[in-house]
Amino acid sequence: MDPDRVLEGLDPEQTQAARALRGPVCILAGAGTGKTRAITHRIAYAVASGVVSEQQVLAVTFTARAAGEMRGRLRGLGAPRVQARTFHAAALRQLSFFWPQVVGGEKPTLVESKIQAVSRAAHSVGLQPDRAGLRDLASEIEWAKVTQVRPTDYDKAVVKASRQPPMPAGEVARVFEAYEDLRREHNLLDFESMLELTAGMINEYPAIAQRVRDQYRYFVVDEFQDVNPLQRLLLDAWLGDRDDLCVVGDPSQTIYSFAGATPGYLTGFAARYPHATMVELVRDYRSTPQVVRVANHVIAQARGTTSARHLTLQAQRPDGPDPMYQEYEDEPAEATGVARKISVLMEGGTPASEIAVLVRTNGQSAAYEQALTDEGVPFTMRGTTRFFERPEIKQAVHTLRGARHGAAGEEADPLVRTVRQLLGQLGLTESAPEGRQARERWESLSALAQLAEDMAAKPRPDGGPVTMADFVEELDTRMATEHAPGFEGVTIASLHSAKGLEWDAVFLVGLTEGMMPIIYAETDEQVEEERRLFYVGVTRARERLMMSWSLARSPGGRRTRKPSRFLDGLRPASPSTSSRRAERRKGGVARCRVCGNTLADAAERKLGRCLDCPSSYDEALLERLRDWRRESAQEQKVPAYVIFTDATLQAIAEQEPTSLTQLSAVSGVGAVKLDRYGDAVLALVSGAEPADVTGEPVEKNGEEAADE
Template sequence: MNKVTDFSKRPFGAPDTSVPLADPAASGGRRIPDHPKEAAYFRMLQDHGISLNPSQIDAVRYTEGPLLTLAGAGSGKTSTLVCRTGYLLAVKEADPSGILLLTFSSKAAAEMRERIAGLPGAAEAAPRIQARTFHSFCLWLLYSQGSQKQIFGDTRRQHILLQQIMRELGLGDAYPPENLLAVLSSYKVNLMTAEQLPEASEAERQMKKILLRYEAWKEENGHIDFDDVLTGAYSMLKQRPELLDRLRRRFRYVMVDEFQDTNLLQYELVKMVASPRNNLMVVGDDDQTIYSFNGARSQFILEFEKAYPKARVVTLDINYRSVPSIVGLGNAVIRHNKKRRSKTLRAAIPGRNLPAYMRPASADDEAQKIVDHIVREVSSGKRSFGDYAILYRSSSSSRAVLEQLVIRDIPHIDYGDGRLLYEHWLVKPVLDHLRLSVNRRDFDAMEGVLPTLYIARDKGMTHIRETDAGRPKKGPLVHLLTLPGLKDFQIEKVRQRLESIRSLKGLVPAAAITQIRQSFYDSYIQAGEHSELTSHREMLKEMLDELETSAGRFDSIVSFLAFVDEMMLKNRQTAAVKSQSQGDRVALMTIHKSKGLEFPVVFLIGASEGGLPHASALEADNLRDTRVDAADGDRYTEALEEERRLAYVAVTRAKEELFISSPAFQRGKKAEVSRFLLSAFGGKEPADAGRPARPTGTLRFGKIRSERERTSSGHSGGAGSAAAAASVRTQNVAVWACSAPGCKAWTRIMHSKDMNAAHKPCPLCSSPMKKSRRDVPV
């Protein structure tokens, strides 16, 4: 890999302007308060190596009344919180048991307790301070009042229970359990219950029935889940004013970390406990509000003074994490958001490294170049594997780079669910159809195919095995034709599927997957109205597109399946290492997972339109399940601003080096460089010119059918059809292209025998055709 050619100082297509750089933080003496007791405390901190800047000192000293501390990325918010706690103990002589510090992770709470205990003179008082997560605090409250309900927090058990409920209701596997739980959670964190779930459509009525049974089962069995911990504490405080009054008298000082991540339920809990004194300090960064799908609302920071008119606002604007070019790029990215608190970070750390940008051809090209770079740097002794983190917007984007790491035995740790794309529940049935096309007696694959025919696995496989034992067939799936209870239309569906599987055998794998999707699988996954209620609709489409892209590298279904099996075997061997600490391993994670972390070197991959910003944000107007807080109804702008915040978070994870890659093709479709990168260099964003028009028809998996399309298919002409043509989903496929000058003939390679052929005559001019690739509509 040639470093000069692969990486540049500017994103592809960016104006030839100066590289964004942050201003250096002003040097000079620290401002020590005049009051002797305060001065002694801050000098004591300095003697122990803790030097606070003037803004941090302001936040530490302001203890009476509401305080909003805007903490930019890497600005030392944890140090500020810890030192403020120490200040309350040493200067204000506050009762340690009257200090409540709330955060969002057990790790953060433990770090806070440890650092407070490490302050001079705070070791004895620290254990009495309530430094907890929201859930831990609420659970402590419930148990202190006699609750004996057990936590039902095992995700796998929750999924099994929901699947069991769906089968009891005769719904099979109609809804992914994770989506049902997400819907229920979104209601609870917004102070609503399962009884308030909508019933406007059959799908909504079914989901409500499932979730009401789920809630009833928990009640009957004395269980509560994590959301119930919060709702239970909230209800208890609303119903028992004497208990709330005791809490208010006890907790004189309340502090909340990562305030931008709070949902409505958590926000109301904090307001209840802090009132009426309102000695409330909240620390957060509206530019890092990236969890709207979990109910987080940036408006709590943006409108803090409305809730607390006497609030003081302190901004921590010095970044102690990254070199000036990385801080500068972060500033240049996020400044284009309209709904934000104005702040520009300065850099405390010197350094001349500039972010590097890459424009690879595809995700596989991107992965190879990145891993080549990492291996070269580690081999030369410049870096260790543990210095690197690879970040991406959505989990399916890790497919290519994870494969490279696995194939080349590079030590790595995947902070996702640890599964390859090929192990996902969505992808496995497609692979099972491919497996049956090459081995019709693959009984494991048959079991995976049955749900797509709306046949229960146990019932279908029992019939197939029992019937085949007496009358063996080359393709035992044919025994489904005699399965008792099937209706005529189901029998016809089985016949069609048998023929479809037989027709796959000669196709190249990408063409075979396209055929599976077009003939039944896309409509199966997004059957009826389910697609409009699935929060991961765009993610599902993305995964299947990624599967097609992966398969496009192989000449035959057999070779593709062999590769898949080898990858899964190697991944299982890698996953056997249970340690969750990074160690000397390359870290892979989504941008969401990376928030709050930092790494010497960061690779941000997939930074192209449709990847970051993600396609779901670009289609926000058209997706019923868009879950962003848009008070003004402009879901597109709100979703786009959250995507820009994600880009900002990704950039600001890097300490020393940052590499950003924008593939020219993503999942077979041409992709422009992310608008967030171009605008950071002074380029113009596509704005509403690239905004998809709102449809007047119905939303389906991967395509919007307008009223015109449904009533007069085949109509063409005019600006409307031009826009429609521009929005058609395409894929990059293998083709034969004529080599003769002036001849534009080409034909798609669909069969393995064509892929293996050395040459082919042009049907128009008889000149030799050569293998190439081309974008074609799906």
């Protein structure tokens, strides 16, 4: 291929990077600036120019998905034999090849999860942590190994790193040492040991080093801000005394420091290689100018070591809508409001797969799963497990069901106290524990306890207190709804898992102090990492960016929360009391159409009235709707709730819509359901027989499944 043709279509900075074929090259690439395009064209240009052969290039990425994307682009550029691998895949290949001549004998067994081995190690030193504790211990051992900390030095290392271990440092060190002994005894190889052994093999055996360095002469490392000391050790072993190394990254997207990553190798590249070629990619092809302005403002406030190299992005796309900032009274109102906005976007033509709700913690997702379900919006999860599929929630629901069956008549204790006592046996304490996994488990259990509080705050329609049986029935209903068949839909994702992805519309939710930055971020460095995490969330949006927060945890709760400090200078000034009231009248807070009180939960919002306020619906109409739903569900071979929930049917019966526009205003009647069932429902409301208005069968293709 003509080398110059490879450079066609690159912007000036990308071309500069591609033409820098020799020596150390550092590409600082902002979000959406085409870094993968730049480095793949650089490799293809080097091959086409005869600087290096395809087989002598090693491109290193951090995920198999990124490596696959890079290989695909290189094939299209005429360089199909270039090796693009993760650090671990490249190391495993080399270690397996040279193992017979270096060590001999049976190759070690590679373990992808440390949990079982860590459990045995903990028991051997007299400790019995639960599963969340084991996961935190495994993560802590991984941090120690990638940062080259030995068990004997662990207690000093955590103090130096201002790190809070999941249990006393001395106990972690004992488990760490026992784990390493067990691993060697049983010939086990974890990912960290694999990198360490590969680097040691190259450094200790000159003949092997020569073969590896003859094979690979040209190195490219993507996401260099995420490199940890152990990966740097292996990279140095590959390089030897050579400097044909191209690195690409963005210090402003350093969000894995807790796992041992350090941006220092990227920000200090020029100091290590004074003759390096430095290129900055700042033309943002992903986001509109409105989104880019938010991103630039957020990162311009950064402090600390990475702030000196933050990039100011230059938007290349046409103007788009202004970002939205929305304050809500409480978390349920925020989740409901976001779900309704998403429904409007979808009705306007935005595909569900191009919309994302990004949360800071797993515990936040439950409210949005429920709100989207109530609104009839399909969704998928990424980077977090659906709320009712989490092991701790499954265990909790099993325990609560047992308590319901074991109780006779009215329960002796109030619901909230009973639920908290039972969840306390599973790990729900007054305050969150140390350790990331343990905290996530605690947050999930806490969300379940909060649901009990929300239900207990409202009496039953007969005036009696909410019982354990009522609570378990509500959990069963939610589980049934959230276990609908999988399909493509709106993405609910953690901010960490969203890195590297992008959507047309992004909702950043729960933006309050204590959540963003997270309450566990105590040092200046930890707060700055939270700022970078927020920046990553902002830069995921192509066209629409919506940011929201709530003033209280639950309806009627104290409105003590404050918007995230990261929104300072971005969001409009706090509105006056009168304007807030006007906003609430516009729909910021749902109110009962009978008494005017704030509606406390999803069922009330769907009905448009308090559960204990008198209803005025035609019972015969509700029965016709139920009969039609049952027959349609049988014909389509789907659960009845997939068509409409009970609450939605009751809301239809109460409001008696006479047009598609009125029907679409009923919560739970989204665009897809309106199109499929609207005429049938309106006919039923007008008095037609169910047999005359059965909806069309739902075929199990992607579009039809999307409404389940």
